[in-house]
Amino acid sequence: MTIAPNSIEARDIAYQMHPNVNLRTYEKSGGLVIESGEGIYVTDNSGKRYIEGLAGLWSVAVGFGEKRLSEVAKAQMDKLPYYHTFAYKTHGPSIELSEMLISIAPVPMSKVHFTSSGSEANDLAAKMVWYRSNALGKPDKKKIIGRIYGYHGVTIAAGSITGLPRNHQSFDLPLDRMVHTSCPSYVHFGKDGESEADFTKRMLGDLEDLIQREGPDTIAAFWGEPVMGAGGVLVPPVGYWEGVQEILRKHDILLVVDEVICGFGRTGKMFACQTYDIKPDVLVLSKQISSSYLPLSAILMNDAFYQPIADESERIGVFGHGFTASGHPVATAVGLENLKIIQERDLVGNAAALEEKFLGRLNELAQHPVAHSSRGVGLLGALEIKPFADGKPGDAAAAVAAALQEEGVICRAVMEAVCFCPPLIITAEQIDEMFDALGHALDTVAASRA
Structure with missing residues (x-):
């Protein structure tokens, strides 16, 4: 396209650096x-x-232009435009949204922790996995298994769990405690003459082999999207999630399910965990939680995951993590109203x-x-x-x-x-x-x- 001097497109090229593009191409073509x-x-x-x-x-x-969300955002901005959840303080919207999320979770969950993006949420979930292993006296149980073509974000830990080369190259990723198992996409990686059932069996064999090579006592968690979204909408083969969960239980490996894309109705159930009968220890949510009208994400954790972390915070005096915008009152108010709309309609x-x-x-x-x-x-x-x-x-x-x-x-x-x-x-x-x-x-x- 022809870009006119001083147009908004030209000013964009002049001043803004964009994500997920070839930057030199963008300098020529604009957006x-x-x-x-x-x-x-x-x-x-x-x-x-x-x-x-x-x-x-x-x-x-x-959808775009939903007036109920803009009205709720304005009302909350007028009442309490910002407050934090640090240091024994909180506010109503974060409490109410936490309560709703626990009530609709696909499996019993204990606590909710808010962040602002799926990347941040997955990154923190990894930190909490490591914190928990230390709390349990298992300092060597720190490795995390991701999957080739899986996507969990672009922060350092989440980007390392991600299995896409474009998110690793030249960033010095992945971290060495992140390992990756095979991508369970039958359409892409099924062999000639291999049935879907045999493909599932091979994928589960690859996971078991990886665990044995690395050492079961060194692996803390497995990360997976029910459907691999940013990898190209890769749907799991029949029997895959049932088999994965059986392997993880056998080796005492946590299951972290990333429903950043799948959650809140995308698969025809409120959560894709219900679609595929997945029972996570930790559930990561974002995107449709607020329809992305404001940045918001949530980590839901079961009690077995939470309790050792709480014990460790008492032992050392603090859970030493937090973001300025964690549980932001306007974002959580919008998230709460958004989920009400999803339910009501x-x-x-x-x-x-x-x-x-x-x-x-x-x-x-x-x-x-x-x-x-x-x-x-x-x-x-x-x-x-x-x-x-x-x-x-x-x-x-x-x-x-x-x-x-x-x-x-x-x-x-x-x-x-x-x-x-x-x-x-x-x-x-x-x-x-x-x-x-x-x-x-x-x-x-x-x-x-x-």
């Missing part, structure tokens, strides 16, 4: 400037409207009711000559694109995502897939609108390659 949003749509500074097919960053459950039920249509349309598009296959659960899905024979990895998916943006739909290209995660308020008609546009984009890419 899309979004000015407003309403429902499932956002509008750029030229007036063009788009379906936000990724709900921002997998997160705007109730049965947005979890909407995801479940529309799953068949959503996944069915993706499956129809998987028959397109440019496409390879589709996958998903609830209102979370991906269309795998056939790689270009003469291109670099990811070029084909990037081309489809670019063509789709021209059609007025924003998605996310991840490796060889285009991923979709629309606001939970989407309707059947809007699903058709979104995927009709994707069909046109596939046709455009096919014509450009003819």
Whole structure:
């Protein structure tokens, strides 16, 4: 695109450093400037409207422009715009949201600790795992198992648990106490002639072998997303989570479940732990907790996890951790109202009711000559694109995502897939609108390659 001097795009390039981009490319091309949003749509500074097919960053459950959230934010700003939860102090919104989260948790939980992002929450959860091992007199039980293509954030510990090379390269990550097991994506890593059941058995064998190589007494926790979102919407094979939990119980390894993307209705249940019968010791939540209207995340922990940490804080005199914005009153007030909206409007039920249509349309598009296959659960899905024979990895998916943006739909290209995660308020008609546009984009890419 042509960037006019002194335009907002030019000022953006001049002054702002963006995340998750090739910075030199951004200096030349600039970015899309979004000015407003309403429902499932956002509008750029030229007036063009788009379906936000990724709900921002997998997160705007109730859609854009929800007045109840802005009104609650203003009311809380007027009453108590900021206070902290340090040093034996607290405030109403953080208490009320903690109570709600404990009441709706997929398994019995004991305590909630708030942070401001999924990265921060996963990072702190890792610190607490180590703190707890010390409290139990197990100073060697510190290693954490992540998974190849898993994503848990970009802070030092969370980025190390993450299994994506782009988040490690040139950052001197991962830390040496983080190890990674195989990615359980049957569509990508199943061998010729291997059944899904045999693939699951191999994945579980890889995990057991890793534990034995490292030493069970050195491994503290296993981290996993029920569905691997930022890795490309990678859905677990049948029997995978049942087998993982059995292995972890056998070796006394904690299970930390990252529902930053999956939580609060995305899979057609309030939590994906309910979809896949997962029983975590620690549950990490963010994104849809506040529909990302304000930065907020939460760590839920069961009593067996919490009690040794509390004992250790008494022994040494303090739990020596905290963020200025932990449990921020405006963020927690908005989070509480957001969850009330999700419940009152049965947005979890909407995801479940529309799953068949959503996944069915993706499956129809998987028959397109440019496409390879589709996958998903609830209102979370991906269309795998056939790689270009003469291109670099990811070029084909990037081309489809670019063509789709021209059609007025924003998605996310991840490796060889285009991923979709629309606001939970989407309707059947809007699903058709979104995927009709994707069909046109596939046709455009096919014509450009003819």
